[in-house]
Each structure stands twice: as C-alpha cells, then as structure tokens.
Amino acid sequence: MESPYKGKTGMKRVWNALFYSLAGLRAAIFHEDAFRQEVLLAAILIPTALLTPASAIGKALMISSVLLVLIVELLNSAIEAAVDHTSLDHHQLAKRAKDIGSAAVLLSLLNVVAVWVLVLFN
Amino acid sequence: MKSPNKHRPGLTHAWRATGIALQGLRAAWQHEDAFRQEVFVAAIAIPVALFSPVGAIGKALLISGILLVLIVELLNSALEAAVDHTSLEYHPLAQRAKDIASTAVLLSIVNALVVWGLVLLVHA
Numbered sequence: 001m002e003s004p005y006k007g008k009t010g011m012k013r014v015w016n017a018l019f020y021s022l023a024g025l026r027a028a029i030f031h032e033d034a035f036r037q038e039v040l041l042a043a044i045l046i047p048t049a050l051l052t053p054a055s056a057i058g059k060a061l062m063i064s065s066v067l068l069v070l071i072v073e074l075l076n077s078a079i080e081a082a083v084d085h086t087s088l089d090h091h092q093l094a095k096r097a098k099d100i101g102s103a104a105v106l107l108s109l110l111n112v113v114a115v116w117v118l119v120l121f122n
Numbered sequence: 123m124k125s126p127n128k129h130r131p132g133l134t135h136a137w138r139a140t141g142i143a144l145q146g147l148r149a150a151w152q153h154e155d156a157f158r159q160e161v162f163v164a165a166i167a168i169p170v171a172l173f174s175p176v177g178a179i180g181k182a183l184l185i186s187g188i189l190l191v192l193i194v195e196l197l198n199s200a201l202e203a204a205v206d207h208t209s210l211e212y213h214p215l216a217q218r219a220k221d222i223a224s225t226a227v228l229l230s231i232v233n234a235l236v237v238w239g240l241v242l243l244v245h246a
Contacts, residue, residue, distance in 0.1 A: 001214040033135050061182050072193055079200050086208040096149050097203035102139055103146030104196035111189040118182040 024074070032077045034105070035070070042066050045112075058119040065108075065115040072108040076101035146196070154199045156227070157192070164188050180241045187237040194230040198223040 007016055028035040049062040079101045083094045150157040171184035201223045205216045 003215065034139060037136065055179070058179055058182075061179060061186070065186065068190075068193075072197065075197050076200070079197070079204050082201075083204045083207055086204070091207055093203045093207035096146075096153070097200045097207055099142050099146030100150050100196050100203060101146065101200035102143040103150060104193045104200065106140065106143035106147070107189055107193045107196065111186055111193070114185050114189065115182045118178045118185070122178040 024078075028074055028077050032073070035073050035077060038069050038073055042070060052120060054119050054122075061115050062119055065112045069105065069108045069112060072104050076105050146200075150196055150199050154195070157195050157199060160192055160195055164192060174242065176241050183237050183241050187234040191227070191230045191234050194227050198227050 007013060029039065045066045046063055049059050049066070052059065052062070054062065080098055083097050087094065151161070167188050168185055171181050171188070174181070174184070176184070202220055205219050209216065
C-alpha cells in the first residue's frame with residue numbers, strides 16, 4: 001500500500017524535499033520551545049568548539065555531538081506531532097511515545113557532555 | 123494548531139522535560155527488551171572504551187557510537203508506541219513505519235561496529 005501523499009521522484013523530489021524541510025524547521029522553531037533553546041545552545045557551543053585548542057577531528061566530534069541534539073529533537077518533535085495528529089486525548093501509549101522520545105533527547109545531551117569532556121580534558 | 127498538551131516554556135520546561143525524559147527511560151526499560159539488552163552492552167562497552175589505549179578522541183568516538191545506538195533505539199520505541207497509539211490493528215503502513223525505524227537501529231549498530239573496529243584495530 002502506498003500513501004497517496006507521496007510526491008514526485010528524482011531531482012524534482014530533492015527540490016520539493018528541501019522546501020518541506022525548511023517548513024519543518026520553521027514549524028519546530030515556531031512550536032517547540034525545546035528546539036529554540038537547543039538552537040540557542042548550538043549557536044553558543046559551535047563557535048566555542050571552533051575556538052578551543054582541540055584538533056580538527058576533536059572539533060568535528062564536538063560540533064557533530066551538538067548537531068545530533070538538534071537532529072534527535074526534530075525526530076522527537078515529529079513523533080509528538082504524529083501522536084497529537086492521531087488524538088489529543090490522554091492515552092497511555094501516547095504518553096509513552098512522548099516520554100521515550102524525550103528520553104532520546106536527554107541521552108543526546110549526555111552524549112554532548114561525554115564528548116566535550118573527553119575531547120577538552122584530554 | 124497548538125497541542126493543548128504542550129508544557130510551559132522556558133527553564134520550567136527544561137526542568138519538567140528532564141522529569142519526563144526520566145519517565146521515558148523507565149518506560150523503555152520496562153517495556154522494551156531490546157533497550158534493556160543495549161543498556162547491558164553499553165554498561166560493559168563504555169568502561170571498556172574509557173580504559174582502552176586509544177586517546178581521548180578515540181574514546182569519545184567509541185562512547186558516542188554506543189550512545190547513538192541507545193538514542194536511535196529510544197526513537198524507534200517512541201515511534202512504535204505512537205503507531206500502536208493510532209491503532210493496534212494490522213496495517214501495512216504501520217508495519218512499514220515499525221520496520222523502517224528498526225532498520226535505523228540496525229544501521230546504528232553497524233555504525234558502532236565500524237567505529238569500534240576502526241578505532242581499536244587501526245588506531246590502537
């Protein structure tokens with residue numbers, strides 16, 4: 001079975017996908033307070049990583065770990081929106097989906113701490 | 123459209139979000155056998171990484187590789203719960219959602235194996 005909302009293929013799809021992605025980014029910034037806070041955090045941490053005396057590979061690791069938080073937050077926000085799309089009522093499985101998604105974000109933040117501590121306090 | 127289940131903004135949100143995340147970890151531990159197994163592997167692999175002679179960057183790579191598996195497993199579990207919340211009946215798109223998410227977990231495990239292989243065999 002195929003979703004009737006599947007769009008174009010090939011280069012046309014790549015182009016459309018870029019616009020959907022930018023719309024998603026705007027939605028996350030607009031609706032997700034957590035995403036805004038993490039963007040702010042990234043705006044501070046990424047220049048900081050570039051200014052540290054870590055090697056190029058160390059800097060790449062530090063920046064990737066910060067970007068991973070944004071990636072995991074976007075996936076978490078997408079799951080939250082999907083759950084709310086199904087129903088806005090309180091439901092055990094809805095709560096579990098959202099709680100576990102938010103646990104993934106917490107682990108991605110722990111990953112930032114682990115990577116930064118290891119790379120900086122070499 | 124705004125979800126009425128949204129929490130308050132700001133630092134209050136950050137604090138509450140931590141509580142929610144801890145409940146999520148507990149739920150994943152209770153309901154997901156795969157997550158428990160991966161936590162066991164992480165509990166062994168992370169100390170091994172810290173004591174391997176591969177330099178700080180090698181250690182950071184080894185540990186991130188393992189944490190990424192746990193992160194992707196949690197997203198997979200969240201998505202499974204979301205699909206089951208929609209309907210517990212069999213549906214080909216529900217099946218596809220779960221299959222694709224579990225492929226993401228498989229790829230994160232392959233990534234961990236590649237990173238560990240390269241860092242330990244080549245770098246050490």
